[in-house]
Amino acid sequence: MYEHNGDKYFVMDGHVHFWDASPANWVKGQEQFAKGWIECFHAYQGLGPPDTHWPIEKFQKYSEEDFVKDVFEDGHVDVGLFLPTYLKQWYTEGFNTAERNARMAEKYPDKLIVNGRWDPREGEPGLKQLEEDAKRYGLKGVKLYTAEWHDGSRGWKLTDPESQFFLEKCQELGIKNIHVHKGPTIWPLDKDAFDVSDVDHVATNFPELNFIVEHVGLPRIEDFCFMATQEPNVYAGLAVVIGGLMHARPRFFAKVMGELLFWVGEDKMLFASDYAIWEPKWQVEGFVDWNYPADEAYSDYPALETEGKKKIMGLNAAKLYGVEVPQELQLPPEEADEPAARDDAQLVEDRA
């Protein structure tokens, strides 16, 4: 819970990690990739305020105590959502597996939610594993990383025929929340690997599932927004948008927020810190206190008031995951079901 100017915010962090990227966990022969990956993440941390930067050694592997302090104690987070990233091609025990996350979540059952994963290239054994994971962790969501390498393949799409079996399985198992992260490599390599049109297709075909596009489809915010406007079950995960822009590029951050509020709306945006890339504390405090710069350039973007911030900070995600929010942190009932104002939805018909 975060309190600011007398307003109380329920904070649900939609994207936290507990990874091990230390050299002891690097796969032999793949060291350059394992090292490159974590160094790349570390560079992203450099986009946050200087006093929140960590040395690379701590960044490679941080302790449970670090996590608890940064996320729950200092970071104001009521509930954190673990999104796993396996990358077993590069990390022996995986980078950030559901299993590793679950060991921590067991100790904080009311504060951490474990999400699973699947990869359509794993076929029948993958489906079995998903069933087992669903039972073991009580999964309500999965994180999909479409750029992950697997047996010489450099990525996959949600529209691949094999993916349909997994989406059907999710539906059957009550795994309603599908977090999708686009990455830099998807076969074939001559296509745009960040293309989000596959999310568009499956969002239409699986209306009971929610698709949370992590990092709002960065670097394809425009394609994401045009799509999210049309698909009622597509949501915007704000990880990297806040961490990567709010401090480093505040004017771009304001414009991106303005566009997201216009096209996607405050009912479908989810706060996320992407810890340990960035600590939640400065992001929570900064976002709750955020407003557009006083400048003509931002004058026709939708306003973001306290109610909207409460939704984005946690109430939207709590709804998706069925998390109980204390009465005093909920919105008054008459405001709770008000749809987001979006007066120009037909715009997509004649998109640029």
Add this chain to the structure above:
Amino acid sequence: MTIRSRVLEALGTVYDPELDEPITSLRFVTSCDVSADGDVDVRLRLPTPQCAPNFAYLMAADARNAVRRLPEVRDITVLLEDHYTGDEINAAVGRGEAFAEAFPGETEGELDTLRELFQRKALVARQSRVCEALLAEGATEEEVVALGVADLPDDRDGRRCVELRALLRIASDAAFVRPDGEPIAAGDLRHWLRAARLVRTSLEANGGICRSLLRVRYDLEEVAA
């Protein structure tokens, strides 16, 4: 003008296809050495080791081609450094090979379609900046859509619009066109601009993140964009 400055000038005509900005102003050119005999050695760097291989290849290949056109240049080496597919890309670019040859079996075709897709996005983004400036100066929607290519301002955005239109072979003479080249009607201008501004914001935000990451990765000083 020295050979080196002509080489740098040539590199300034090479654009990041995704961001529509010259690789020189993005600071992707790490070094550029020219020997007394006209042998050129160009080193490139990118914001992350995992930047998309297709765009990385295009920048390296375009850089080589731009420099090779200079008559005073004898031999040219372009090396992309610190990238996870750098070996494949450098080998293919060095031999003057196509993208498909850098990644055999991993592509279906060449990168022309991808490049064109991003040229269209870039044109939308550039036009939106020009259009907004005109409206802010008091032009009406009717006046704006009546403008022709020759009326585009002689500034960075205006000149780049003309270049992109030529690359995309846009036939219309209207100053403001949709991505498919069709002119925009006055009544549609505001709607078009709303969507165009989103494309521009996306490009600008990506450019911002790329610049920030490059700065952190190579410990560079901040410079005005």
